[in-house]
Amino acid sequence: MRAMVYRGPYKVRVEEKAQPVVEHPNDAIVRVTMAAICGSDLHLYHGMMPDTRVGMTFGHEFIGVVEEVGSSVRNLVPGDRVMVPFNIFCGTCWFCARGLYANCHNVNPNATAVGGIYGYSHTCGGYDGAQAEYVRVPFADVGPTVIPEWMDDEDAVLLTDALSTGYFGAQLGDIVEGDVVVVFGAGPVGLFAAKAAWLMGAGRVIVVDHLEYRLVKARAFAHAETVNFTECDDVVVHMKKTTDFLGADVAIDAVGAEADGNFTQHVTAAKLKLQGGSPVALNWAIDSVRKGGTISVVGAYGPMFSAVKFGDAMNKGLTLRMNQCHVKRQWPRLFEHIRNGYLKPSDIVTHHIPLEHIAEGYHMFSAKLDGCIKPLIVPNAA
Amino acid sequence: MTYTSDKPPLAESTDQLRARIPGWGADLDPKDRPSVPKLRWQEDRTGAHWDFPDRQPEKWPRERSIEHKFLPPVFGTSCPPKGVSGVIRRFAYRKYSEGRAAHWLLLLAADRVDAWESHLRSFLTARPDNPITETGVLSEFSRHGFSSRIGQKRSDVKHQVLDPVIVAGPWVLAVAITVTLARKLTHRS
Numbered sequence: 001m002r003a004m005v006y007r008g009p010y011k012v013r014v015e016e017k018a019q020p021v022v023e024h025p026n027d028a029i030v031r032v033t034m035a036a037i038c039g040s041d042l043h044l045y046h047g048m049m050p051d052t053r054v055g056m057t058f059g060h061e062f063i064g065v066v067e068e069v070g071s072s073v074r075n076l077v078p079g080d081r082v083m084v085p086f087n088i089f090c091g092t093c094w095f096c097a098r099g100l101y102a103n104c105h106n107v108n109p110n111a112t113a114v115g116g117i118y119g120y121s122h123t124c125g126g127y128d129g130a131q132a133e134y135v136r137v138p139f140a141d142v143g144p145t146v147i148p149e150w151m152d153d154e155d156a157v158l159l160t161d162a163l164s165t166g167y168f169g170a171q172l173g174d175i176v177e178g179d180v181v182v183v184f185g186a187g188p189v190g191l192f193a194a195k196a197a198w199l200m201g202a203g204r205v206i207v208v209d210h211l212e213y214r215l216v217k218a219r220a221f222a223h224a225e226t227v228n229f230t231e232c233d234d235v236v237v238h239m240k241k242t243t244d245f246l247g248a249d250v251a252i253d254a255v256g257a258e259a260d261g262n263f264t265q266h267v268t269a270a271k272l273k274l275q276g277g278s279p280v281a282l283n284w285a286i287d288s289v290r291k292g293g294t295i296s297v298v299g300a301y302g303p304m305f306s307a308v309k310f311g312d313a314m315n316k317g318l319t320l321r322m323n324q325c326h327v328k329r330q331w332p333r334l335f336e337h338i339r340n341g342y343l344k345p346s347d348i349v350t351h352h353i354p355l356e357h358i359a360e361g362y363h364m365f366s367a368k369l370d371g372c373i374k375p376l377i378v379p380n381a382a
Numbered sequence: 383m384t385y386t387s388d389k390p391p392l393a394e395s396t397d398q399l400r401a402r403i404p405g406w407g408a409d410l411d412p413k414d415r416p417s418v419p420k421l422r423w424q425e426d427r428t429g430a431h432w433d434f435p436d437r438q439p440e441k442w443p444r445e446r447s448i449e450h451k452f453l454p455p456v457f458g459t460s461c462p463p464k465g466v467s468g469v470i471r472r473f474a475y476r477k478y479s480e481g482r483a484a485h486w487l488l489l490l491a492a493d494r495v496d497a498w499e500s501h502l503r504s505f506l507t508a509r510p511d512n513p514i515t516e517t518g519v520l521s522e523f524s525r526h527g528f529s530s531r532i533g534q535k536r537s538d539v540k541h542q543v544l545d546p547v548i549v550a551g552p553w554v555l556a557v558a559i560t561v562t563l564a565r566k567l568t569h570r571s
Contacts, residue, residue: 007497007500007501007504007511007516008496008497008500008501008511009497009548009549010517010545010548010549011511011513011516011517011549012516012518013512013515013516015509023438023439023459024435024436024438024455024456025436026435026436047493047494047497050486050489050490050493051471051489051492051493052493053460053461053463053467053493053496054461054496054497054499054500055460055461055500056460056461057460072431072436074429074431075429088456089428090430090435090455090456091424091427091428091429091430092427092430092432092433092434092435096424096427096428096430097423097424097427098421098422098423098424099417099420099421099422099423099424100420100421101428105454106434106435106454106455106456107454107456107457108454108457109444109445109446109447109450109453109454109457110445110446110447110475111447111449111480112447112449112450112480113480116456116458122445122458122460122461122471123489125457125458126457126458126459126460126461127457127458127460128458128460138456139430139435139456141429141430141431142427142428142429142430143428168417171415171416171417171418172417174412177396177407177410178389178392178396180392196409198399198403198405198406198407199405199406199407199408199409200407200409200410200415201406201407201409201410203392203394203399204392204393210535210536210537210538211534211536212534212535223402223403228535229537230535230536230537231535243390244383244384244390245384246384246389246390260537260538260541261537263540263541266538266541267541267544270541271541271544271548273490276486302486303480303486304483304486304487305483326417328428329416329417330416330417332416333409333414333415333416337405337408340405340408341404341405342404342405342408343405358518359515359516359517359518360518360520360521360524360525361518361521362518363517363518363519363521363522364518364521364525367522367527367530367542368530368536368538369521369522369525369526369527369530370525370526370530371530372525
């Protein structure tokens with residue numbers, strides 16, 4: 001089969017690779033019909049995530065058609081059109097039993113601090129991902145769901161990570177009616193978090209970024225006020241002024257490890273790999289939110305330490321809430337919101353890239369060229 | 383205002399927000415939020431029909447965190463450790479827990495060694511690594527590299543100049559060292 005393959009930092013190519021096989025009785029093999037490049041894939045692409053091996057195929061947002069199932073699979077049959085959460089999870093460990101699917105303990109030998117994720121380094125279990133023609137899907141009875149007839153493919157693929165994660169991020173904020181919510185990052189997750197903040201009753205939603213074309217999208221798609229931090233002397237002071245010096249009630253970090261806005265933080269983290277991530281957005285969140293406020297972190301960071309301002313967080317009495325999203329737990333409610341017309345995730349898709357051109361896709365997305373917000377990958381066999 | 387007990391007023395009323403924002407307040411009640419409370423017993427086990435899953439065959443000694451009691455029943459089989467980088471990876475897993483910086487720093491070091499090993503190995507194949515096609519840098523021309531950056535007040539442009547150094551720098555250094563050594567050897571003979 002044809003598959004994207006990592007060749008080292010900033011380098012990927014498409015290669016002929018052995019088609020995945022059933023390795024466990026509850027595996028399925030899925031023919032990928034659509035995948036996406038996620039912002040967090042860029043951390044792998046830039047060599048930031050420890051134990052990212054040359055030869056791995058990335059890709060954890062995808063939909064496809066079931067090609068083959070293992071002997072114990074009951075809920076899927078070949079030919080089913082499925083959407084697959086980015087979490088690989090067993091359904092029955094201590095964590096899964098309580099709904100923490102992203103923290104499954106039965107799927108990742110390499111680390112206990114993170115669950116299993118498709119195509120996301122060996123730190124997340126060493127599974128090949130779906131920027132390929134076929135992918136192995138473990139626990140086929142647990143993770144995948146048959147795509148409803150009424151749902152668009154592009155909406156379905158965005159439900160497998162970006163939309164669910166943004167919605168989850170807003171929930172972590174414990175938003176109450178009238179809250180001022182500031183979202184750092186106007187990428188796909190930030191846009192969805194801003195949109196979801198309204199569903200939870202926010203009184204103001206403010207999105208912060210430095211890419212003007214994304215802020216334009218935040219205003220149009222997420223009905224948000226926007227702040228371009230390159231136009232502020234100090235974004236924290238700006239946030240204080242715009243909230244009559246109280247601070248926002250809730251801040252959502254939808255940026256993660258490669259945050260811009262502080263050259264030293266960015267270079268030490270993203271270029272020199274001396275921190276688990278550049279905590280610029282997180283530190284801005286800590287300082288922008290009011291005392292007693294809540295920080296929600298859904299941006300992805302590496303497992304190493306980062307220079308986070310915990311002193312301010314402690315002195316302000318903040319609540320810090322964070323996790324990878326338990327995708328499947330969000331779906332029933334998100335399906336309703338899409339059916340009701342409250343959410344139209346595919347509105348953020350900007351590019352459709354053939355698998356064979358994925359190297360250009362990664363560069364374009366990484367360098368933020370051509371107004372790129374969300375690139376989708378279409379494999380040859382789709 | 384902030385220095386009294388009143389919260390600063392919002393510019394829009396609830397009714398105005400409801401009229402302007404599709405779905406405003408649909409999840410106002412925390413009971414409608416699927417991740418509230420954080421820990422919630424999942425009666426349906428989301429389709430699982432086991433207490434503990436069947437074990438996937440271990441086809442080679444699978445490296446694992448020493449914070450695990452045993453090898454979890456299901457795991458990825460992409461890219462088994464190989465070469466010098468594989469030795470470093472196995473050592474990092476065997477010796478250090480996830481709580482130790484040494485664990486992660488060794489794995490990052492192994493990633494860099496793996497890239498070098500793989501690049502060198504590729505030169506023995508019919509498809510050596512090609513930094514032009516693999517970096518996708520040609521999309522600078524087809525995807526408006528210039529106009530996407532110039533006049534856009536982007537914060538990332540300052541450090542993007544480092545990217546070519548990160549990608550090409552080690553190669554330039556390696557070539558320089560090789561040429562220097564070759565010259566010294568030639569002069570000696």
